[in-house]
Amino acid sequence: MEELVIRDAEVVDGTGEPSYRADVVVDGGRIVSVVKEAAAAGCQRPRARRELDAEGLALAPGFIDMHAHSDLALLRDPDHSAKAAQGVTLEVLGQDGLSYAPVDDRTLGEVRRAIAGWNGPGDDVDFDWRSVGEYLDRLDRGVAVNAAYLIPQGTVRALAVGWEDREATPAELERMRRLVAEGMEQGAVGMSSGLTYTPGMYAKDAELTELCRVVASYGGYYCPHHRSYGAGALEAYEEMVELTREAGCPLHLAHATMNFGVNRGRAPELLTLLDDALAAGADITLDTYPYTPGCTTLVALLPSWAGEGGPERILKRLADDDTAERIRHHLEVTGSDGCHGVPVEWETVEISGVADPALAEYVGRTVLESARARGETPWTVARRLLLTDRLAPTILQHVGHEENVRAIMRHRVHTGGSDGILQGSKPHPRAYGTFPHYLGHYVRELGVLSLEECVAHLTGRPAARLRLPDRGRIREGYRADLVLFDPATVAASSTYEDPRRLPTGIPYVLVDGRFVMEDGRRTDVLAGRSVRRVPR
Secondary structure, three states, rough: OOOOOEEEEEEEEOOOOOOOOEEEEEEOOOEEEEHHHHOOOOOOOOOOEEEEEEOOEEEEOOOEHHHHHHOOOHHHHOOOOOHHOOOEEEEOOOHOOOOOOOOHHHHHHHHHOHHHHHHHHOOOOOOOOOOOHHHHHHOOOOOOEEEEEEEEHHHHHHHOOOOOOOOOOOOHHHHHHHHHHHHHHHHOEEEOOOOOOHHHHHOHHHHHHHHHHHHHHHOEEEEEOOOOOOOOHHHHHHHHHHHHHOOOEEEEEEOOOOOHHHHOOHHHHHHHHHHHHHHHOEEEEEEOOOOOOEEEHHHHHOHHHHHOOHHHHHHHHHOOOOHHHHHHHHHHHHOOHOOOOOOOOOHHHHEOOOOOEEEEEEEEEEEHHHHHHHEEEEOHHHHHHHHOOOOOOOEOOOOOOHHHHHHHHHOOOOOOOOOOOOOOOOOHHHHHHHHHHHHHHHHHHHOOOHHHHHHHHHHHHHHHOOOOOOOOOOOOOOOHHHHHOOOOOOEEOOOOOOOOOOOOOOEEEEEEOOOEEOOOEEEEOEEEEEEOOOOO
């Protein structure tokens, strides 16, 4: 007898087609049968050792978070309710060009310091890997949800070239090509870049094109955080479309937004660009989060020249008064490339987390608010935070536009990604709320997408981008990564004031046919594993 039958579920199968009522039977980690209501009426209904009454609940494939920053959280936090409670059964890690493989001892230390704001310093993690394959093997020991990995181009450049702003030599470029090939062979699904983050931003298009050719040869995709989401955003999108066309590489645009005042109402221009490229045969997808503020580190706003040489060099520049004044001028007057070419508006920059508890008073306040309270300039406050907290502060940046968010999420190549940073005492609520917020706010309350369309955006479409032949749909033989939710009540509970609250209306989540959420509570099941590139 099979393990489980989910009885009388409203199946939203991940294709975008109308839902239907069915019994779904699970055994051995897979869906073994889907018996629709009409068929069940004329025959004996399926039975199993456990029967779960799903009356009033929708059954969907597990949600796929196409842009996650859980690279260390999955290892340090077996519970990982931030994602499991949302119905996420697969996360894509290695984002924005910076993560922890491939590395050597030198690069690992540099990367840990550079992205401590994303993932914490990692003092509580045993970094017993160096290669992509070894990191994926570490996940295979058992984690809360499944994870795929993108080779981080910035980390690769740090390993082969360093943190200097210069072109790679032919030998260095060949080493980067080998590192990308090795990562793909070991199971990565593609490559990411962070082209407003050092050192990845120092790569010219010709270098990126060569690396993308390697990715394409293995059937992977390129996922850039491109060079601007502010001034020059449309040109930055065009650059990525042309670069991947030249390389013959599929393109997935990370957190595809149009932000800052210069881009209010301009999402249709981006969508026209994408439609034209798609009509010409390009293979393009994108992901977004359903919120207007962005989230990153405070140090990311600095101009690229200030980041040359790595974290320790940044701190030295900030400590020097004359150099710090040059940085301030680029931030506040010129518009630094780290701030997307737009002069920083300190009233939009909210401190969301710090590493040093002594700095907790700054959290939840904008830099401008703290400056006024202290009778200081905003730059004085920002500089002190960067130096005292050694580049660790994270920020929310309130620069998005709701009309752009809605327009982009409707597009036929859209997928969902949380871009969720789990660090800090007041992280962005998207880390805990992205997927229920799509279903509750944008489907039920606003009707921006139908339920079937939205589930397809969160399941079948990302699975197709990842080239996963047995995930993202409810079909016989597919993996039993499943989520049961109540369409009438599902909602994000996380807010900017209380961002770690878990969602409501998602009582059951299964990974590999095992309950990781049951009756709305996290079980102790660690059924997640690495999901590796499927060879061509």
